Amino acid sequence: MKKKHHHKKKPSFTKKWSAKLHLWFGLSVGIIVFIVSLTGTMYVFKDEIQGILRKDAVYVKVETITQNPLSIEVLKEKVSMEVNEKYPVSSVEIPLDKSRSYEFLYYEKDKKAWNYFDEVKINKLIYVNQYTGQILGIYNEKYDLFPILKAIHWSLLLNSDWGKYVVGIPVVLFIIMLITGIILWWPQNKRMRKGRFSFDWKNVKTWKRKNYDLHNILGFYASFIALLLSLSGIYFAYPWVKSAFNITLSGSLELPKEKEIKSPDSLLTKNNSVFDITAQETRKLYAESSSFRIPLNGKNKKGKELKNIPVTVYGEDGKFAIRNQLVFDKYSGKLLSNKPHQKLNNAEKYANANYDIHTGSYFGIVGKIIWFITGLICTSLPVTGFLVWLGKKKKGIKK
Secondary structure, three states: OOOOOOOOOOOOHHHHHHHHHHHHHHHHHHHHHHHHHHHHHHHOOHHHHHHHHOHHHHEOOHHHOOOOOOOHHHHHHHHHHHHOOOOOOOEEEEEOOOOEOEEEEEEEEOOOOOEHHHHEEEEEEEEEOOOOOOEEEEEEHHHOHHHHHHHHHHHOOEOHHHHHHHHHHHHHHHHHHHHHHHHHHOOOOHHHHHHHHOOOOOOOOOHHHHHHHHHHHHHHHHHHHHHHHHHHHHHHHOHHHHHHHHHHHHOOOOOOOOOOOOOHHHHOOOOOOHHHHHHHHHHHHOOOOOEEEEEOOOEOOOOOEOOOEEEEEEOOOOOOOOEEEEEEOOOOOOEEEEEOHHHOOHHHHHHHHHHHHHHOHHHHHHHHHHHHHHHHHHHHHHHHHHHHHHHHHHHHHHO
């Protein structure tokens, strides 16, 4: 009797094209995915690492703490004299914890520059003891490891306005690779399913098979978190992604625009204590918050002149998700608007939370650990994937 020959089942149309797209996109943007994944992974524990390295600057000595801190204007002048920069102080972040120091920031950009180092004119962070005026630490953030990692991750050290698309396009292709990877991983039957969830290397001696399993199995486990990471990443880069989130969450293409508030106090002479008045009122309204930021140079992030003083209040330390917005008259310090986190619509809440979701801090230290491990796997995928392709190519040449 003739033996029956079991012919190998041909892959479906979906799997066939998934394999092609997975390969083509992997070979074309693999190196960028590797760089973006590695820098993002290294950035995850930025706050924890800096908290340890800058401990003496972040916290003031207990014996110096008094009931009332020095005036913000006085502290600003002390910083200006000590640092002696041609640019004005941009902002101050004031913690609600009395044992933590004030953070004064110098930040200026040149939008016409083509790379990170020319675009950022200055980015200096100065820690000040608010009770004595002592400068506790001056850090040139422009050349610090973490801002550089962030700039590589965001735009490959290119101009941040258009460099984000150089990264954004490969990330979009990476999303397609993740989806096609799941399709390719998906087993055809129960027997094949057993070997897709765990490593079984008892009888496996070749590095090619082990490398294939590393790419396949680790890729599957990381793919769902990686999709969330990628989507939250391109949210920053593409307006159409943000619009899609806005429509889904709140039914509108754009976030509500802040109306310009006109105050009769703006005709008055400026009160020299206007920043202290705003700080005092903010402490009263949000006593349970973590910190708040006051712009000191009269400009917003885009360099446009501010009509009033917007104060951003952060609900939790190391997070941006819970954000409250106050607006004060820039002459008298009168409270003009108070928009707490609870009054934001879902799209606005997500906009504030997206950075925390992208970095894993939204889910606490456990989230950061999971994000870090996922980042390591994503960094390895272009390498293991390339080795899988190289192994098959060499095999084809031998045949």
